[in-house]
Amino acid sequence: MFCIFAQILYKKAMKNQINYNFSVNDFTNKCRQVIQLVKTDIELFSRFGVQLSDLEDFKQKINNYEKLPSDIEFFEKVKKATKRKNEKEKKLKNSIRNILLYLQIGLNSKVEMKKLFPTQKVVGMPIGELLLFAEKVAKISTQKKNKLLNTGFTMEQIQQLRMEIAETRNMAELLETAKQNRVDATLNRKKKGGELYEQLNKYSVIGKNIWKDNNEDKYRNYLLYMDFYQKIKEKNSNRALKNQDLEK
Numbered sequence: 001m002f003c004i005f006a007q008i009l010y011k012k013a014m015k016n017q018i019n020y021n022f023s024v025n026d027f028t029n030k031c032r033q034v035i036q037l038v039k040t041d042i043e044l045f046s047r048f049g050v051q052l053s054d055l056e057d058f059k060q061k062i063n064n065y066e067k068l069p070s071d072i073e074f075f076e077k078v079k080k081a082t083k084r085k086n087e088k089e090k091k092l093k094n095s096i097r098n099i100l101l102y103l104q105i106g107l108n109s110k111v112e113m114k115k116l117f118p119t120q121k122v123v124g125m126p127i128g129e130l131l132l133f134a135e136k137v138a139k140i141s142t143q144k145k146n147k148l149l150n151t152g153f154t155m156e157q158i159q160q161l162r163m164e165i166a167e168t169r170n171m172a173e174l175l176e177t178a179k180q181n182r183v184d185a186t187l188n189r190k191k192k193g194g195e196l197y198e199q200l201n202k203y204s205v206i207g208k209n210i211w212k213d214n215n216e217d218k219y220r221n222y223l224l225y226m227d228f229y230q231k232i233k234e235k236n237s238n239r240a241l242k243n244q245d246l247e248k
Contacts, residue, residue, distance in 0.1 A: 024066075030224065031062050031196060034203050037221055041210065048206050058199050065192050074182035081178040085171040089130065092164045093122045096134055099141050099157060106148040116140055127172050134165045200224070 035055050038045050042052060100120055104113055113120075117137075122130060138161050141148065145155065207222030 027193070027196070028062050028066055031058070031200050034200055034207075034222070035059060037207060038203050041207065041218075044210050045203075045206060050203070050206065058196075061192070061196055061199070065189075065196055068189055068192065069185060071182070071186060071189075074178070074185050078175070078178045078182055081171070081175040085127075085168070085175045088164065088168040088171045089127065092130070092134055092161075092168045095157070095161045095164055096122055096137050099137050099153075099161060102148050102151050102153040102157075103137075103141060103144065105151045106144065106153065127168075131165060131169055131172075134161065134168075138162050138165065 035058060038050065038055060039052070042050070042055075100117065103116075104110075107113055117140075122133065125133065138158055141153075141158055141161075145153075145158075201224065204222045204224050208219055211218040211222065
């Protein structure tokens with residue numbers, strides 16, 4: 001259940017990524033570029049309540065954001081944890097099958113085996129159900145130990161099974177922890193990146209308002225999406241030329 005919950009959280013976090021279209025490097029570079037622009041125009045920006053101390057605080061936030069672990073690091077941890085869990089799970093399944101075989105031989109009754117274990121297939125069994133099933137096998141084999149001793153079965157096999165149950169459960173919990181850490185890190189990057197973008201956008205809006213009617217070059221410096229601006233400008237230019245042609 002926890003596994004499904006963690007996956008839902010992660011997909012939701014990835015779906016709600018920061019609302020800008022920059023790569024991480026482009027984003028932080030753009031932030032630093034705007035800091036330099038605002039410093040140049042700090043006298044004008046101060047009229048909007050922006051101080052040099054605000055820029056220093058912004059710069060520190062950028063540095064902290066860049067130090068955040070990437071998703072690749074967390075993905076690798078999840079990958080390694082998954083591999084370890086699968087290895088333990090495979091070993092546990094083999095032990096379950098072996099003990100079920102001893103029980104089948106010792107009890108010598110398909111009816112009783114069917115009654116004790118309505119299903120004996122462990123392939124594809126969810127990890128939670130598998131652990132419960134393994135506990136049941138260990139419990140019943142302990143109860144039926146007298147019937148198993150003549151089959152070559154030993155109590156050490158039950159001890160081994162219980163140890164593998166504990167190890168598999170531990171690996172499953174470590175995997176879920178790794179998945180949850182990835183979810184938390186994704187949400188944290190989104191939150192921190194969103195805070196940076198909010199501040200970046202604030203300076204961009206102020207800069208555009210200062211220069212929109214005075215200096216087109218400086219106005220363009222404060223645009224966050226130059227490609228979009230260029231396309232709009234080209235579209236308007238083409239429309240103007242088309243209107244001129246129609247007027248002729």
